[in-house]
Amino acid sequence: MTDFDQFVAAHVDDLMRTAYLIVWDESEAEDLVQECLLKIARRWPRVRRMEHPRAYARRVLVNQALDGARRRAQRRSELEPDASASPIAVDPLPAIDTRAELLQALSQLPARQRTVLVLRYFNDLTETQVAEVLGCSPGTVKSSASRGLARLREALQPLPFQPRSTET
Amino acid sequence: MSDRLEQDLRGALADRAARITPEVTARLRALDYHPRSRSWASRPALGALGLTAAAAAAAAVIVLGSSASPAFAGWTANPTAPFPGQLAAAQQTCETSAGTPVLTDTRGPYTASIYADGSTCMEGNGIMSESSRTDVGTPTLQAGTIELNGTGQSDSDGHALTMVYGPVGAGVTGVTIARSDGTSVEATVKNGWYLAWWPGTEHATTARVTSTNGTSTESFPTTPSPNSPSCPAGAHCASGYGFGSAPGRSAGRTTMQISGASSNTGS
Numbered sequence: 001m002t003d004f005d006q007f008v009a010a011h012v013d014d015l016m017r018t019a020y021l022i023v024w025d026e027s028e029a030e031d032l033v034q035e036c037l038l039k040i041a042r043r044w045p046r047v048r049r050m051e052h053p054r055a056y057a058r059r060v061l062v063n064q065a066l067d068g069a070r071r072r073a074q075r076r077s078e079l080e081p082d083a084s085a086s087p088i089a090v091d092p093l094p095a096i097d098t099r100a101e102l103l104q105a106l107s108q109l110p111a112r113q114r115t116v117l118v119l120r121y122f123n124d125l126t127e128t129q130v131a132e133v134l135g136c137s138p139g140t141v142k143s144s145a146s147r148g149l150a151r152l153r154e155a156l157q158p159l160p161f162q163p164r165s166t167e168t
Numbered sequence: 169m170s171d172r173l174e175q176d177l178r179g180a181l182a183d184r185a186a187r188i189t190p191e192v193t194a195r196l197r198a199l200d201y202h203p204r205s206r207s208w209a210s211r212p213a214l215g216a217l218g219l220t221a222a223a224a225a226a227a228a229v230i231v232l233g234s235s236a237s238p239a240f241a242g243w244t245a246n247p248t249a250p251f252p253g254q255l256a257a258a259q260q261t262c263e264t265s266a267g268t269p270v271l272t273d274t275r276g277p278y279t280a281s282i283y284a285d286g287s288t289c290m291e292g293n294g295i296m297s298e299s300s301r302t303d304v305g306t307p308t309l310q311a312g313t314i315e316l317n318g319t320g321q322s323d324s325d326g327h328a329l330t331m332v333y334g335p336v337g338a339g340v341t342g343v344t345i346a347r348s349d350g351t352s353v354e355a356t357v358k359n360g361w362y363l364a365w366w367p368g369t370e371h372a373t374t375a376r377v378t379s380t381n382g383t384s385t386e387s388f389p390t391t392p393s394p395n396s397p398s399c400p401a402g403a404h405c406a407s408g409y410g411f412g413s414a415p416g417r418s419a420g421r422t423t424m425q426i427s428g429a430s431s432n433t434g435s
Contacts, residue, residue, distance in 0.1 A: 008201070013193045017185040026192065033196055041201035042296060046287075099180040106180070121174060122181040153173055 004044050008037060011054050014123070015061055021118045022065045024107055032068070036061040058123070059133050062115055069111035098156065105155030113148040120145055240329070240367035241293065242276030246354045250274040261296060262289035273356035273363045282333055282363050290331065290365060297321065297329060309337035312379035314362055316388050318372055331365035332372045332388070342378035347371065 001009075015036060019029035039060050040047055047053050106114055112134075119130045120141075127138040127145070134141065255272055258279035269281035278292030290297045299319050309315060315334035332345055336357060343355035343362040347370040355364035355375075372388045 004201070009197055012196045013188075016193055016196060017188050020188055021181055021185055026188070029188075030192060030196065034199065034201075037196070037199075037201045043298070046298065098176050099183055102176055102180040103184055106177075117177065118181060121177045122185060149173060149177075152177065156173070 003048060004041060007040075007048075007053060007057075011057060012037070014054075015057060018058065018118060018123060019061055019065060021122055022062065022111065022115050023068070028068075032061060032064050035064055055129070055132065058119075059135075062119075062133055066111055066115065101156055102152060105152045108155075109148055109151060113144055113151075116141055116144045117148045117152075240278065240295070243278060243367055244275045245352070245366070246275075247356045248274055248276055250279065251277075254279055258289075258291050261291045262298070271356060271358040271361045271363055273365070275365075280331070280363055280365055282361050288331065288333060288363070290329070297331075299331070309335060311338040312340060312377060312381045312384060313337045314340060314343060314375060314377055314386065316372075316375065316386060318388070320369060320371070328369045329365055329367055330369060330372065331363070332375075333361065333363040333365075335360055336362050336377075337379075339380035340377055341380065344376040344378075345372050346374045346376065348373050352376075 012033065015033050016029060019032045019036075020026055023029050023032065036057060040053075040057055047056055050056050106117065109117070115134070116130060119125045119133060120127070125133070127141045130141045130145075131138045250272070251274075254274060254277075258272070258281060259268070262281055267283060270284050271282045273280040273282075276292075278290060278295075280288060280290040282288045288297075288299045314336045316332065317334040318330065318332040320330040321328065332355070336343070340357060340362070343357055343364070345353045345355055345364045347353065347366070349370045351370075353364045353366050355362040374388065375386045377384050377386060
């Protein structure tokens with residue numbers, strides 16, 4: 001087994017799960033991971049000398065995922081100028097508990113905001129590490145995570161009671 | 169509230185991630201991520217290939233996609249102006265932690281780049297070749313002179329390329345490389361570096377350096393046959409050599425790799 005094969009064996013699970021949570025679709029996530037590992041294989045002589053090859057792989061993966069999301073959003077806006085900015089389909093399952101509601105709300109976040117939350121709360125990266133993956137400042141990560149959490153919090157609020165109109 | 173939300177979010181993400189079955193990751197593990205089937209090359213005896221005591225350490229990789237043309241169709245001996253989007257595409261393919269290139273050399277559809285740390289990348293028509301130096305940091309060159317470095321790479325499928333590159337001293341405005349077959353290749357000179365490459369295994373013999381002081385000729389180190397040791401036909405392996413003229417440097421570890429097959433030599 002080459003050291004590249006060892007790298008794949010050690011990290012493919014983490015990359016696949018991360019991709020799945022970012023793009024929300026298993027087939028698309030699998031394609032993304034394949035593309036990512038193809039790139040890493042091409043650059044392996046360089047990547048293997050990096051201090052953190054896994055962080056580099058995550059960066060490649062996330063960049064590909066966000067590029068794809070941008071292209072899809074652009075196509076959608078060209079086809080349907082008034083379309084909602086929601087990047088992915090709503091989970092058809094009804095929200096039966098908090099986690100299910102959270103997932104549904106998460107699926108509605110813009111791809112970049114969801115990516116920040118995935119890297120922070122699934123991959124357990126610090127704000128600085130997330131910033132390195134995304135190529136932005138820790139401050140941007142902090143505000144993006146804060147906005148994302150606020151939207152999730154809103155989604156979990158019970159709907160206000162609205163009395164039925166008595167007008168006839 | 170926030171702590172509770174964060175805790176729920178961690179749980180929700182873990183729940184969803186758990187939907188990925190072991191079969192999916194097993195499928196991903198089983199794939200071959202190299203463009204071709206692999207086989208290990210014999211260790212090229214780079215000492216026997218003529219690495220001089222002052223050779224620049226280099227690591228090189230050629231990755232040849234299925235559409236790669238052994239003939240490097242469209243290559244030109246003189247640099248050409250890049251097509252719209254060509255440089256951006258090359259930068260994407262060559263994505264590197266070394267940052268943006270200090271020099272790009274375009275010849276038809278091919279773009280070769282050199283980075284501030286001395287590493288290089290050439291891509292185009294489904295071909296990609298990279299080299300990186302372990303002797304980062306360049307000595308101060310005399311005005312009007314250049315550092316003579318190069319790599320030659322060839323594989324058992326008939327792909328081969330030779331590249332010369334390095335820093336230039338103050339005042340250097342042009343470099344023309346003479347090859348062992350008597351033809352010449354014009355280098356790109358920019359930002360204190362020069363670079364030229366060509367398909368095949370012809371050696372660089374001399375560099376004619378044009379500077380504000382006039383012209384001079386520098387001789388490349390005598391290089392041995394770059395085809396030795398040869399790769400058996402169909403073995404999908406690579407052989408190669410590296411050379412350099414930087415004073416005071418010792419030969420270092422060299423890696424030749426093609427599509428994941430690699431061999432290393434320390435000297």
